[in-house]
Amino acid sequence: MAPYASDDTTTAGEEPSAGRRRAARYVVPVTVMGVAAATIGLVPALADSGDPDLPKITAAQLIEKIAKSDVEQLSGTVKITTDLGLPDLGGLESSLASGAMEQGEGGSSADPSARLTELASGTHTLRVAADGPDRQKVSILEDAAEYSLIHDGKDVWGYDSKANEVYHGTVDEAAGNREHQPPATPEDFAEEALKSVDDTTSVTVDGTAQVAGRDAYKLVVKPRQSGSTVGAISIAVDHETGMPLKFTLTPSSGGSAVVDVGFTKVDFGRPAASTFDFTPPKGAKVTEDGELDHGREHPGKPEPERTPKSEEDLAKGLDGLKVLGEGWNSIATFDTGGEGLPTGEAGGDLGGFLGSLGDRVKGDFGTGTVFSTRLVNALITEDGTAYVGAVTKDALVKAANEGK
Template sequence: MARIRPTQVADDGFWDEERPTRRTKAARYAVPVGVAGIAAATIGLVPALASSGDPDLPKISAEQLISKMAASDTERLSGSVKITTDFGLPSLPGGASFSDLGGGPGGDGGDGSSAAPESKLMELASGSHTLRVAADGPERQRVSIIENAAEYSLIHNGDETWAYDSKSNAVLHSTAPKGAGAKEDHRRELPKDLKEVTPQEFAKQALASVDDTTDVSVDGTTRVAGRDAYELLIKPKSDETTVGSVRIAVDADNGTPLKFTLTPKSGGKAVVDAAFTKVDFAKPGAGTFDFTPPKGAKVTEESDNRRGAQDGMHGKQGKNARDALSGLKVTGEGWDSIARLDGPRGTTPAAPGKGDGGAGKEGGAFLDGLGKKVTGDFGSGHVFSTRLVNALLTDDGKVFVGAVDKDALVAAANKAK
């Protein structure tokens, strides 16, 4: 057991049903991973999140607070979430960043791809973003990312899902086949990655890591989005993990996580800070989940033919990915877990082969610019570091990834040689 110690968005952050959902071309939007997953803030979050005095709440133990969170059945809410991420992703040659690999400028290629959710995820891996969220049970959700008077929205309403990118004025629409159950068709709910950028989803993932490798305590009280909350503090005992602590502000009334802060062991700004700035637990109005494509928008229907074409295009890639993941191994436990993936020998750019014409040296120089070269009993490779997740890519094609330090990765590679 863990050791326990004693359409249209109104100015107030909520959807206004009285306002039209149409957007003008002046409302252009530049929208925001995820990491293993995910995902996902800084400690200098906006003043709106600052505590106005710690509330005096009844004493509660960590076990009781975790139980309160587990028993929370909040399915209806609306509000505004501020998420700031600072993974410390390295820059690519030429000054580009990894977040540039996600969405961004460009047309939709004629197939609605600029409105596809996966094109937006990488932009959430850095910087600050404002999200408007609403939920009315499992059949209705809405997430909008609002920046620079523009938006990217995902709306799930019954059997329909809409994705809208105001920057390109592109819309992607899908309808679940008749008789399809929620488990049979993923389009009946919002994409998992975009659902998991709220304090509730971050908290679920953190609580899954609580075991005897973790210290858990209630560390006082606070106020978030005008609501009284307890602060749950989660601290790994491990010396090797890069995670310093996880702090979750839990609504004192209904047990809903209101704020999530992940701080690295190295200190400084938080890696992830997601918090409600406004929240209302009343049932959102039905019009919140209505969507009508704006005038002039290019609407792409995600038809069975289109999905079939996508499946055919990605079929070989998908098979290769499945084959690669079939060799995935996990070593270590808890916060010290390291994922190992073995690729074909000599597949990395840093592994020159006979007759490669110097390509190996060029590839090695490229990797040198991104990561740090390391050696050990396993041979040689490169470590690519962020403020939280590190990865070791060996010259013979093995990959070791975890929220652990460089020495732990090298030790894992030495043991696996």
């Protein structure tokens, strides 16, 4: 990452199961936007305990300090709150998830690819621990239960204590599945955010704070461009280690932060080796990664009938993904592989439901529907073209018009 010159600088269906599958396709724009937004964003501050008196530092020096941070051992507690402003689906999401579990062969409530999406909404408390690149553990604490994901050498374990179910895979099996490596700490979110720093960005140091009992500098990242839904990102950086302790993303529309992630307790000592030990409890159902669907067809299972908007078609469309604009106003566009969503009277009951979740828009491109969160918005046109970005509705309509 290039250095900064100052404190404000920039750098370079039918059967019930079939119906659920079909409905799931149309809920994807809403659900996926939420997960994507969680990968981008961060937090309103946890309560600070005064402003410590630390040596002056420039934005360039603080960025460099983050880049040089080599913390590999830690344990602590992280609180994460996500407020994307997603519409209330009245339990539809839970119903779809249950339906997917019923359809899957060898499905498991301990499967990380399903469980970790919970972090995309609401407030959660996590216990985290790390001992180098080969040992990490993240536990989502629940009422009288918890879900843990443990990486110990070659093994990856997931354990749902409430259901007494276990997932087991290996690093090789999990390597291509990013859900096994979720952003769980302020450092993870900060890395993603700092990738967006370029000449469309303002970066400053905005004083100091105390987080989890540690003195920290506050780095503030803001878009210079208009049209972005991002207001500002604030990263509290540990004075001693250079590791981000808290990350806050607030939207340009104002109000509470979109996501709040920060340590409430942290210890940079080496965790006990037993922290990463795991043996399936007696009576637990153990499911191997190879037994799970993960969106793949089961060997020997008849190929299902494909609709025009099948998963294969969608994948082909994503292969042709293009990015319009630059910096914070970047918009991803791709062909969803079929006609637009069935909104309005022509779509029947489902169309009316989907229409209530989005805003109908018109332009030179024709008509479409914009699905919005407080951070990420998506426009899907009548011909099935999607425009997605952390930009306003007007910016999406403009991009679609220019695309014609």
